[in-house]
Amino acid sequence: MSDRKRSASFFERYGGVVLLAGMIVLFAVTLPGKFLTYDNLIGVVSNQTIGGIVALGLLLPLAAGVFDISIGGVMTLAVVVVTWLFQTTGGDMPIPVAILITLLAGLCAGGINAGLVVIAKVDPFIATIGTSSVFLGLSEVIANGETIAKNIPHAFTTIGRAEIFEVPITTVYLIVLALIVWYVLDHTPFGRNLYATGAGREAARLSGVPTSKVIFITFLVSALFATIAGVVYGARLGSGPPNTGASYLLPAYASAFLGSTMIKPGRFNVPGLIVALFIVAVGINGLQLYGIPFWVVDTYQGLVLIIAVVLAKTKTRNAKKGKAPASDAAPPAAEGAPA
């Protein structure tokens, strides 16, 4: 049995790392004194932390074969709820309590998604597009259409602004959460059940995997991570604009899909996600340093998403047999699920 047949080739696995290294070298050479400075690089990293946290949470539903489109909505809700709690209490609410309430609200939002998908059996894509809009609407109501900026305690903002040995604390959050998700996906029975569910929901169920429970939990986790991202965002900004989260949706998908084509190709995986995150970030940063026009960022992210999905598709084209045919008496198979 050849090595090639057993596992993905070196290029398939580490092509992304090579690409990232190439970009760094290119920008370092062509943008001397601008790109390769501590401030710039740490800026690139800390710019990715919030989007990275959202994307980490998103990995779970994607690995289980379902879409969660509501993460932007949930994040917005979290930003608004946590700041509003301070504003209405005149800044008197203890910070841990405010954060706890916000996390619970986020879990409720995830629970609604999970219930719609698992119990009411609504297509996850449709369900979460719907709830996303509802969460955004709710955020508008709570914020009364304005940015919440009153009575935000200074201590709260340090959660988003502090530095540990000159490393922004948000970067530390990203590293810790990435380690946790990596551990869960690669080293726990839950992670295994998650991948099995994503690769063939009915086949996994017939092997005794509690697929409904798995999917339920993934929605809770993705909402929880979006909420954490929202809290961190609110803390960093020191205020709560009611329209922030939506812009994090597309980059999260772009990096999750791009990440699924490397390190462990064909699987949504944490190391791949991290590499992908920085391919997107370094690319944008380099382009901005070149002085590229403002519209390039969106276009670039969109292209990355599309290219990543095309790559993922061509790699798994021969492995779509896990899907049950429509005539099966099976519950709706991993709706609209990728890979």
Next chain:
Amino acid sequence: MSVAGVSKTFVSTRALDRVDFDVRAGEVHALIGHNGSGKSTLVKVLAGFHKPDADSGAFKVEGKEIPYGDPEAVHRAGLRFIHQELGLLDELSLLENLRLGDRYLTGRGWRVRWGAERRRAAAALAIVGLDLDPDVKVADLTPIERTQVAVARAMQDEKAVRLVLLDEPTATLPSSEVTKLFELIRRMTARGVGIAYISHRLEEIEEIADRVTVLREGRVVGTGPRAEFDNARLVSLIVGSHAGEAVPATAREATRIHGEGSLLDFQGVTAGELRAADFVIRTGEIVGVAGLAGSGVHDIPGVLLGRVPVESGHVVVAGRVIDDPDPAKLRPLGAAVLPSPRHLKGIPELSIRENVTLADLRPLTRGWSLDLRRERREAADIVKRFDVKGQPEQKLAELSGGNQQKVAVAKWLRIEPDLLVLDEPTQGVDVGAKAEILDLVATAAADGLAVVLCSSDLDDLEAVCSRVLVIRGGRVATELTGERINRKTITEECYRSEKARVS
């Protein structure tokens, strides 16, 4: 229509061996044979989906030669195929179903001329004797009406139609409506259309067919006017003269020693095609379950897997009543079920290692984490012990069918169940792998495992079973033991018509 000397060889097996088949205008020619006899391959050759081997004879319709492997030419020549599933779309109207894949009549500005279309649809429905509003949804029809619509669709350009092939048209019909189907068939033959009729039910063939052709192992083993074939002769042609091959006697003996505790008990279970089915499976026995397509054989694993809802009756597993079984509930009770569709036996995108341990990760769990080193060792062990041709880290999808099957069986044997229900465990598996799989099962049974073997391969049943249940009309019609477990008796029992029993 005629084909002469059609052969079709798939990679290693000859599915059709110089088969001649012809249908005359206005007659009903029945094509029968067991699963795997080559019927469906022949149908696919006729429909133009498969190209037969190069040395095959000519395919002619009314003397004109038709190229093989060209579905459009077949359609133009006036051949129509109606498959068991009918191919109707429930959510569309009759009219839309009739026009499916075809062009609508249009007027100015690409406007569909609905009035003209409705008249045309009504005319097509009239051919089959249906007087229904063309705007009705197919979902609202009775089973026989759906069949009629499918026929109407095949017949709508009536002048062009020469032959209609009906593949198991009664499989989805209640028996009370079969006579209506026969009326419809007579209506078609009266118009000079030839009918090729595929069915498992011999009493239907007795009633409707003018001629019969029996296929076995890809060859025509009997053909001629219906009157020359009585049921007994048909059955013996279907089965062949196959004497029982060497049976691993030790395995069979071993399974008889055990046998007290009831592990699986179906008490009057009605589900899918099953009608108040009753049977009990005990420790250490290998029980075969046989039956024709549509008899309900596969609803037994279906019920246990939670794919076929139980309408009434009780399923008792290891002494516990489980009304809505599913694999997660069965596992703690020591019961495991292997489904038949290949894509559900395992997860193609996961590795052999991940597949083989998926059914129970608890023994590999330390605290919160999986002991991956131990899992690798265990997987390597299983690959060796079950002689799987592949590496533990290889994706399941990369294995051959037989090896995928072995992985699936190994997955369930690993959790050491008390009861293992296998649905078609040797389907699409080569002879060597088949013997190995049966051997694994027999060995496990010798250690006290109870096995339910639902298989359409009668050799399997003959080889390892201590009892065989024959399912007919959704219930256990006969139980065979000892010498009566052989291909011939099982087939006879499967085909025995309910009518014959009454008389």
